[in-house]
Amino acid sequence: MQVFSKNDKMVHLVQANHNLLPVIHRFGIRLGFGNKTVEELCFDYEINSDFFLAIVNTFHNKNFFPKDQLLAFSPLLLVDYLKKTHQYYVDYSLPRIEKLIHRLLMSTPKQNSEMQMIEKFYLAYKKKLLEHFDEEEQEVFPIVEKLVLHPDQVADKNFDANFEKEHEHVDFELDDLKNLILKYLVPEYDELICNKLMEEIYHFERDIHDHSRMEDAILIPQMTQLLRAAE
Ligand SMILES: [Fe+2]
Ligand SMILES: [Fe+2]
Incomplete structure (x- = not known):
């Protein structure tokens, strides 16, 4: 290693x-x-x-995964990094995957319902993912920031973050998307676009898996500890 x-x-x-x-x-x-x-x-x-x-x-x-070392950093550093990661997904990864799916679809002479299902599935996945990011940015990150900077101003000390379950969905659905493409793509398509798309999806999968792991294993324990200290 x-x-x-x-x-x-x-x-x-x-x-x-x-x-x-x-x-x-x-x-x-x-x-x-x-x-x-x-x-x-x-x-x-x-x-x-x-x-x-x-x-x-x-x-x-x-x-x-140096868990103890990561837990010892200020949660503000992690929140800042997580926000920038969301930004990268929203500005770059997701639009790129979306564009490639669309171009792949356009590259086939005959569009069938399976192909359209791939695009529909992706758009539904993206919508859910953006809602997840939004919830973290509107509800979770501000609480962590407040707990560090102004713990006395946090009214609800029983905040229960339920990320792990949501992160599992994110993983499963990305897997489903890959399987849909691998199994149901009609054989006449642009190889280059297909290769680029798969590469982008695998890259995104790795990145978001790492991101969710930081939230589950570091941010949530830090938040729990801060909430306890603020009680
Ligand atoms: Fe996140
Ligand atoms: Fe998350």
Whole structure:
């Protein structure tokens, strides 16, 4: 297992795993890394380098999850990262998947009901996912922020976040979408578009799985602890 450290060059991280680039962008770090190390760039961008590395290493290694270390960071750091991740999904991942599904559909000479079902299924999935993000951004994240900054102003101390169940749905439905495409796509389609679409879906699946894991295993325990402390 490859675990990056503060003295690694940032270029090396992207060379080792280009999927880390969107994660690095979420921290506001832009390309043009020069020869700078993780520590040097985090210093330039005023980022907590330990938090940055914990997020990057967790994303890079499926089996790396420094739970105690992650729990010890300020929940404000995590909330900020989670919000930026939502933004990336809304601005980039989801529109891209949607466009590719549509182009794939258009690339077949004959449209059948299965093909249309794929697009319909995706649109329903996207709607539910956006509602989920909205609930987190309107209800959950503000409570966490308030609990850290102004705990005395939190009126309802019995807030019960029910994410794990919702996150399971997100996973299942993405799986269903993949299966629909793999099983029911009519054979005459544009291969390039299809490959790009599948690549994008698998990439998104990995990313959102990591995101949900942060919420379930870190944010919720932090929130529970803050609520208890505020009682
Ligand atoms: Fe989220
Ligand atoms: Fe979530």
